[in-house]
Amino acid sequence: MNDYLNAVETSGLTKKYGDFVAVNSVDFYIPKGEIFGLLGPNGAGKTTTIRMLCGITEPSAGQGNVLGWDIQQDAESIKQNIGYMSQKFSLYNDLTIRENILFYASIYRVERAEQDQRCAELIGQLELEEEKHVQVRYLSGGLRQRVSLACAVVHRPPMLFLDEATAGVDPIARREFWDFIYEMAGSGVSILATTHYMDEAEYCNKVGMMHDGRLIKIASPDSIKEGLNGSLAAIECEPMLQAEQFLREQASVREVSLHGAQLHVLLTSKKEKTSLIKNLKGLGINITQFEFIQPTLEDVFISMIEQQQAMEQPAEKITECENG
Ligand SMILES: Nc1ncnc2c1ncn2[C@@H]1O[C@H](COP(=O)(O)OP(=O)(O)O)[C@@H](O)[C@H]1O
Numbered sequence: 205m206n207d208y209l210n211a212v213e214t215s216g217l218t219k220k221y222g223d224f225v226a227v228n229s230v231d232f233y234i235p236k237g238e239i240f241g242l243l244g245p246n247g248a249g250k251t252t253t254i255r256m257l258c259g260i261t262e263p264s265a266g267q268g269n270v271l272g273w274d275i276q277q278d279a280e281s282i283k284q285n286i287g288y289m290s291q292k293f294s295l296y297n298d299l300t301i302r303e304n305i306l307f308y309a310s311i312y313r314v315e316r317a318e319q320d321q322r323c324a325e326l327i328g329q330l331e332l333e334e335e336k337h338v339q340v341r342y343l344s345g346g347l348r349q350r351v352s353l354a355c356a357v358v359h360r361p362p363m364l365f366l367d368e369a370t371a372g373v374d375p376i377a378r379r380e381f382w383d384f385i386y387e388m389a390g391s392g393v394s395i396l397a398t399t400h401y402m403d404e405a406e407y408c409n410k411v412g413m414m415h416d417g418r419l420i421k422i423a424s425p426d427s428i429k430e431g432l433n434g435s436l437a438a439i440e441c442e443p444m445l446q447a448e449q450f451l452r453e454q455a456s457v458r459e460v461s462l463h464g465a466q467l468h469v470l471l472t473s474k475k476e477k478t479s480l481i482k483n484l485k486g487l488g489i490n491i492t493q494f495e496f497i498q499p500t501l502e503d504v505f506i507s508m509i510e511q512q513q514a515m516e517q518p519a520e521k522i523t524e525c526e527n528g
């Protein structure tokens with residue numbers, strides 16, 4: 205095995221498809237034993253980034269290495285030494301849990317003499333003992349994910365890539381799954397996970413926010429939340445659309461976004477609450493709730509994307525200011 209400080213390092217990593225830039229000069233690194241979360245909406249470039257790091261897709265420009273190996277020169281070494289799990293991880297439906305794990309053990313060339321023991325160990329760790337002789341076709345989504353994880357790490361990879369590995373799984377199963385991931389990182393495994401569930405990002409040492417192929421921010425989940433500039437209010441009111449339009453036009457309002465039945469409104473200061481309530485009521489809007497809340501990562505993410513778009517469209521922003 206190679207010597208390395210950082211499990212992943214990239215510099216200017218880029219992928220183009222014709223004129224379209226799917227991943228745009230991405231720079232980041234993952235220290236050994238840390239969990240890095242790549243967050244972003246569909247089409248942001250998360251899967252393409254992972255595929256380049258796994259040696260499956262060739263970069264158009266830039267560099268990267270994984271476990272000390274160059275992603276272009278040493279793709280084969282990387283493939284043999286990483287674990288990879290996506291939402292579509294293939295399990296064999298007519299094999300039992302135990303048979304699936306043993307099957308992957310032989311694919312990954314785990315020593316024959318060690319296969320049974322490694323399989324038993326994973327069944328214990330991932331709490332699959334009761335169901336180990338059940339055919340995979342009968343398992344719930346959450347259990348399937350755990351079996352997939354067992355198969356993906358059967359060869360004890362020091363680096364694990366999780367690409368939306370918990371998509372479509374219920375929140376309790378997702379939390380259990382992340383508890384296992386957390387334990388693995390504790391034992392020195394480095395992890396790169398993509399997700400669009402913001403609650404999963406809380407498990408990560410660092411989070412990278414991706415949008416339109418670019419990595420727009422990297423920070424710890426807490427510092428990202430603290431970095432939100434202003435006070436966030438959750439407002440419930442009727443009619444909501446009219447309130448939203450009004451709020452967007454106010455100088456004291458930085459951003460407005462819709463969260464279910466609530467408007468999340470980023471105010472320049474908490475002091476603005478009184479005058480906003482008065483003005484909304486003046487328009488005939490009925491307010492049933494107006495309280496300040498802790499921002500979620502999603503709030504910050506939306507805020508960052510809006511700030512970035514505002515910077516990219518200076519002309520539009522000037523018009524907005526003139527009107528306001
Ligand atoms: N093989 C390909 N050919 C052309 N475009 C692609 C290809 N693979 C991905 N893309 C495009 O690159 C962008 C990023 O895709 P992807 O990395 O899958 O995003 P994410 O995983 O964040 O949803 C998308 O717009 C997608 O359509």
Ligand SMILES: [Mg+2]
Binds near residue numbers: 250251252367368
């Ligand atoms: Mg994807």
